[in-house]
Amino acid sequence: MIDPMIRSVPLSFFRPLRQAVRDLPRWNPVRIAATIVLRRAALANRHHLAGRLTEIRPLDEPMLSFEAVDSMVMDAVFWFGVRGYEGTAARIWTDLCQRAESVLEIGGNVGLFSVLGARASSGIYTAVEPVPVVAATLRANLARNGLTRVEVLEAAVVSGDEVRNVALNLPDEGRKMPVGAHLVDDVEVVGRSTRTQIVVPGLPIRQLADGRDLIKIDAEGIEAVLLADIRALLVDRRPNLLIEVLPEAKRLGEMLAALASEANYQIHVLPAWGSDRIVTVPAASFTSELPRTYNSKDVVLSTGPLN
Template identity: 35%
Template sequence: MSLSPATRARVRARIALSHALTITPMGAVIAVRNRNLAASGATRRLWGPLAGVLRHRPLTPLEEIALPDRPDVRLTVVRSRLVQLLFWYGATGYEGAETHWWRVLCAQAGRILEVGANIGYYTVQGANAAPGTPYTTVEANPEAAAIVSRNVELNGLGNVQVVQAAVVGDGAPATMQLALPDQEQYAAPTGAYLSEGAEGINDRPAGTTVTVPTRPMSELVEGVDLLKLDIEGYEATVLESVRPWLLAQRPTIVIEVLKNVPRLRKLICELRGAGYEVRAIGDTSLHAITDEQLNADVPLPRFGSRDVILVPSERLHTLTPH
């Protein structure tokens, strides 16, 4: 499979726009960013479209950024869609509800495991909210994992261990191929996926792969009571490999649910039957997910997010309101 001509044209146009915008002084870029963030009503309609164009400008010569609405969170400037969006819109404007709930859960956790860190944005946010809590973060893409390490160091997060590996089930080969989607021309593409065994990613042509080491999930979960997974369709394989541990230890789980992931949906239903509550993260609140929604072959995230929280019923009270 390859990109359609229309998609290929959009990618080329985005790259050309990015190059053209480098003539815009960074001082002017920052001024537009700040005006847009402060604007409302009619003025937002003026500054918003301009920000929407300028956000494609590379952030060089900046070497690092502080989030405009959380200056205590800093990120290394790299060629990344996430860094661009966070510079322009901050934590509130980029997955604000997901970030809020991740910080809430991390602050209550005893040991945290994040699988699929990308550049480490959630790692930094979560470890910042729980500075004394052991936090293991895993990223398969070696280039992205190096960025995670830099962001951890930049924020002085001594409680974080960074592991560069693809998390897999027991018996998997020692290395696997990580596919880098053609549509994402970034240092750390958010949609990278394992070439074999992932579900729900058939619409992502990838002409480039990289060989990555693997790490069994069973080697990472000891003592963990909060787990986050965002591994592009490989979630079911990983969770199925530690099903007895899930049922015995009952960690809280934050997980991305794509369309066309029947194995993952089935596993979520099993966990609900074992006493888990399932909540979708909405823009302003959490929403209970019904059995009908779990069993339907449509995206679960109907409330502005693709992430759901699976929490043991005895700990449902820990999900305090916004």
């Protein structure tokens, strides 16, 4: 239940609680209590936070600046910080980008990982985002942080060899910046809401992935189709991969297990909350439901151990 009284509280009142989330270990009872209060504050300020701020500056990454927009991602970054929201994935992505020569990020959304990765990368960086209003925010966030080298492609990513128009479902999330937009066809995760559908360009993943040594895919259910289309490339060149794996994506789980075995990848699960410990699992035991047992949906396939 939303408490309008909480919305009337100045945002500065919550700063000590936000600092506790930033500074204290995850198991600390003070941090746990602060998190509970901040969740209530976040709910009370849903849709209103953007109007109360001129920018979003995460306490744990104060050098970064983001557009104050109606976005679940930006809300979470304000209240809990980058690591409080994304857990170990933010740190690992930064480390991977620092070592990569050519990065491809599929599903950039408003640009949180794009900003983190592009700041660390000295090589080629391409971010792909199909929703026009979200892609505009991604570009604005890159510009706010002086990241002018990033190529932003306003498109979806598809299998096959030809550029083609595809239907994109915009879910009814009650946000101006949706996070769950997904292709209508070939999507493994089903049963989502629909606000409207739009037509966007679809760019072939084979062309985008060629020559990359780091690929991130957060494509809301089409990951298995995309990876299958570039499987030969992955086995041959073994780029590091960061993939969102939802529990329902059973084909994706099976594909990642088989790919790790065939290409001699290590599989690492990156907890979002509850722990900062990266969990390395045998390929034979990996399934799409396994990351959830570690409070995660982010999985890295790497050619070596993670830092």
